[in-house]
Amino acid sequence: MTMSKTVLVLPGDGIGPEIVAEAVKVLEALRAMAGLDVRLEFAQVGGAAIDATGSPLPEEVLARAQAADAVLLGAVGGPKWDSLETSRRPERGLLGLRKGLEAFANLRPALLYPQLADASTLKPEVVSGLDVLIVRELTGDVYFGEPRGVRTLPSGERQGYNTMVYRESEIERIARVAFELARGRKRRLCSVDKANVLETTAFWREVVTRVGRDYPDVELSHMYVDNAAMQLVRAPKQFDVIVTGNLFGDILSDQASMLTGSIGMLPSASLDARGKGLYEPIHGSAPDIAGKGVANPLATILSVAMMLRHSFARADLAERIEKAVGRVLDQGLRTADIASSGTRRVGTVEMGDAVIAAL
Ligand code: IPM
Ligand code: MG
Numbered sequence: 001m002t003m004s005k006t007v008l009v010l011p012g013d014g015i016g017p018e019i020v021a022e023a024v025k026v027l028e029a030l031r032a033m034a035g036l037d038v039r040l041e042f043a044q045v046g047g048a049a050i051d052a053t054g055s056p057l058p059e060e061v062l063a064r065a066q067a068a069d070a071v072l073l074g075a076v077g078g079p080k081w082d083s084l085e086t087s088r089r090p091e092r093g094l095l096g097l098r099k100g101l102e103a104f105a106n107l108r109p110a111l112l113y114p115q116l117a118d119a120s121t122l123k124p125e126v127v128s129g130l131d132v133l134i135v136r137e138l139t140g141d142v143y144f145g146e147p148r149g150v151r152t153l154p155s156g157e158r159q160g161y162n163t164m165v166y167r168e169s170e171i172e173r174i175a176r177v178a179f180e181l182a183r184g185r186k187r188r189l190c191s192v193d194k195a196n197v198l199e200t201t202a203f204w205r206e207v208v209t210r211v212g213r214d215y216p217d218v219e220l221s222h223m224y225v226d227n228a229a230m231q232l233v234r235a236p237k238q239f240d241v242i243v244t245g246n247l248f249g250d251i252l253s254d255q256a257s258m259l260t261g262s263i264g265m266l267p268s269a270s271l272d273a274r275g276k277g278l279y280e281p282i283h284g285s286a287p288d289i290a291g292k293g294v295a296n297p298l299a300t301i302l303s304v305a306m307m308l309r310h311s312f313a314r315a316d317l318a319e320r321i322e323k324a325v326g327r328v329l330d331q332g333l334r335t336a337d338i339a340s341s342g343t344r345r346v347g348t349v350e351m352g353d354a355v356i357a358a359l
Contacts, residue, residue: 004037005312008068010061010097013047013090014285015295015348016074022297022352023072023304029356030317036308041068045097046076046090046285056093062100070311071101071278074300075285099139103270103278104170105177106138106249107306110236110256110266115329119261119338122233127259132239133185134256135178136249138270140170141200143246164200166245171207173273178243179215188240190221192228192248204245225252232256253282262337264296267303269310277311279303289336293347296335298325301355324358331358 009024011017030036043049043061050056056076065071076090086092097103112120112130120127145163152158175191182189191208193201205222212220223231225248231238232252236259244252257263263283270278281299289295302325309318333354334343346354 004039005069006039006041006067007307008065008071009040009042010045010065010071010073011042011048012045012074012076012285013078014075014287014290016046016076016285018290018293018348019281019295019297019300020072020074022348022355023300025352025356026301026304026321026359027072029359030308030320033359034317034320036312036314036317038312045073045093047078047081049093050081050084050088050090056088056090057096057100062097065097065101065278070276070307071097072300072304072307073097073278073280075281075283077285078287078290095143097278098270099144101270101276101278102139102272103276104137104139104273105174105271106136107181107269107271107310108134108136108249108253108256108266108282110134110253110260112260113265113326113329115326116261116265116338119334119340120259122236122259126233127236130236130259132236132256132259133181133241134249134253135174135181135241135243136253137166137170137174137243137245138249139246140166141246164198164247166200166204168203168207171204172211175208175211175243176214177271178241179211179218182218182241183215186240187218188221189215189218190223190228190239190242192223192225192242192244192252194225194248195222196224201245208243228252229255232259257282262296264299264335264337265302267299267301267306269303269306271310275310277307279307279311293349294336295348296337297348297352298335298355301325301352320359321355324355327358328354 011020117124142164145165195202195205266282305318305321308314332343
């Protein structure tokens, strides 16, 4: 008998609670139908936690996340907390969670469901068959570098500053994750940097190249981030796995999501060295549509599939969820973000119910 796994569920802000509710329904359905042995716990993070406790990530919540076997998160942030200084904002809760869980390896697959080929703003022939995996380093870079802040210069003028830093060990471990993942795919890895301008990323290139000698079976290439942004919309299918730093990965993964039709489709896994993970859709809290019941829950539901695959070694159940999502799209059901002519518009709950029926 395996011990029951604990999942800490953090709905967060905006559409977070709505989309997470559908993903929780999927976990509960698998518990009932497939004997998945999970125990769900709930807590608040981000703006919701600020309102309740004054902190975007109360110590007790981080401790529970560290004790859990996996964490499922919705999204954080919203206009209500926009006037707070950077260090007290909801986003800090998410960053603290990633750091506190040492979840340095962020896997963001951009996979186009064939049914959505015309939901993308790009031509179907450019995106059909798209299957790119972005591996984003998640606990370093300018996101966490010190010093940071806004200071007053002797001249009296104010200056904002952040620090882009990467230790060799940080680059090496994310590179190894990316090479290993490339081995399970088409064995092509593209490392993205700005080595022509930034010393930190020239160093990144040097370390990735050295690590690459241990993976002669994987074809390693390097690309500047500006070119990578261009290539992603020009000919995205040239990529198999992309590995990059925290900031570039943030930007490129939003961009890649549009190739698949909607950011509402993209899940993510953020893993520590032992494969424990934080799972979340890559999109944000979408305050403009919060509470309206129209948000797309599929990215969060697909994040549950990633949880089953990466943290619970249940690839069988992960595939079952992914197939169910495919079937629902086959049925022509679409939330507003992926709607096109000839399809049926559904809300968040109806989409979740349809996935469960298809399971
Ligand atoms: C993401 C988000 C976060 C990030 C924000 C909400 C802090 O954009 O997960 O991509 O910048 O990492
Ligand atoms: Mg982002």
